[in-house]
Amino acid sequence: MGIFFTGFIIFLGLIILISGxxxxxxxxxxxxxxxxKFNSIRNSGLQFKIPVFDKIAGRINLKxxxxxxxxxxxxxxxxxxxxKISVQFQVLKLKVYDAFYKLENPQDQITSYVFDVVRAEVPKMKLDDVxxxxxxIANAVKLELNDAMIDYGYDIIKTLVTDIDxxxxxxxxxxxxxxxxxxxxxxEYEAEAERIKIVAKARAEAESKRLQGQGIAxxxxxxxxxLEESVDVLNNVGINSQEASALIVVTQHYDTLQSIGEETNSNLILLPNSPQAGSDMLNNMIASFTASNQIGEEMKKQNKLRGITNKKKSKPKNIDLPSSEENDDEYRSEE
Incomplete structure (x- = not known):
């Protein structure tokens, strides 16, 4: 019986020792x-406490x-x-006592401050500004939390606005x-491209018309x-200018008829086709030129006469006045 009791005491002592x-x-x-009552704060590693008298009240995460x-x-x-506000915080190693005993639920405390700051800052901004x-916003939350939580042993590392919905x-x-x-x-880009195309097309058409006009000229x-060379050649063989002009007009007349006949898709054109038609055209042209020259000569004569008349009217007349001595002699003779 004594041995059994001794063994039990030793076993109980070992359990108590191990529990410390x-x-x-x-x-x-x-x-x-x-x-x-608070006794001590134990950090990482192997630690000892008095069995039965001491107990671990809690553990604080320092991460x-x-x-x-x-x-x-x-x-x-x-x-x-x-x-969505993400708050990154850490318990200060030197303020573990405050972090454990001053706050019952630190996460609820942090959440309350976040709500307070966000609902004070966001209503001042428009949606685009948010x-x-x-x-x-994140900096305002961090500043407010730091001021409030540092007394409780918590350090706010960073706050982030991770989502806006x-x-x-x-x-x-x-x-x-x-x-x-x-x-x-x-x-706007399409309109600008269309404008550039229109301007380029207009410039190209203008250049084309200019070149076309230059080509026609x-x-x-x-x-x-x-024609001048043709008339000179005909004059050299004894044909006067009027006959040469008639020959050229008739030749161009028949060349025109020939070119129209060669066209397969030509429209209907009515032209005089007798040889006399070319001569009539030439006579009409000569008659119009002659009448034009006569009218021009007559206008030149009239303009010349008008110029002479205007010069005579504008020229001042010289009037000879008698001298003062002659006037005195005439006055004496009358007396």
Missing amino acids: IFTVKQQTSAIVERFG IQQLDVIVETKTKDDVFVRL FERKDD PDVQVKAAMNRINASEREKVAA DQRREIARG
Whole structure:
């Protein structure tokens, strides 16, 4: 009986001894209390406590943690939007006591501050500004949280606005606006391209007309030179200018008839085809030229007479006045 009791005491002592040994993981702190009162903070490694008297009240994670908070609020232009705020925080190693004993639920505390800051900042902005200034919102949340949580042993490492989700109808409207803007830009580019094409086409047509007119002028100039050479050749063989002109007109008349007859798709054209027709055309031309020359000569004569008359009218007349001595002599003789 004595041996059994001794063995039991030894076994109980070993259990009690073993219960006083514990380990703490890396980046973790353990809170040890004695009879319900704070005793010490134990860091990573093998640790000892007094069995029965001491107990581990809790463990604090010293790693950087992240808390995602979704906040729904309204912008300045009355658009409801959901923002996802990611808060990265860490317990300060020197303030483990405050982090453990001052806050019952630190994540709820952080969430409350995030809601307060976001709902104070976003209503000051329009929806487009929320997207453009999301970093400003994140910085405001970080500044507010740092001031509030540092007293509780928490350090706010960084805050991020990871998502901005407007109402479904608002997103659809924004997509339509974006599509309309892109269509507008595309229409402007298409109009500009069409304008460039029209301008280029007009310039090409203008250049074509200019070259065409120049070609016609060159053609007529060469025709006139050919006619002049033809008349000179005919004059050299004893044919006067009037006969030479008649011969050229008749020749061109028959050349025209021949070219029209050679065309397969030519339209109906009525022209005099007798040899006398060419002579009549030439006589009419000569008669019109003669009448024109006579009218021109008559106009020149009339203009010349008018010029002489105007010169006579504009020339001042010289009037000889008697001298003062002659006037005195005439006055004496009358006396």
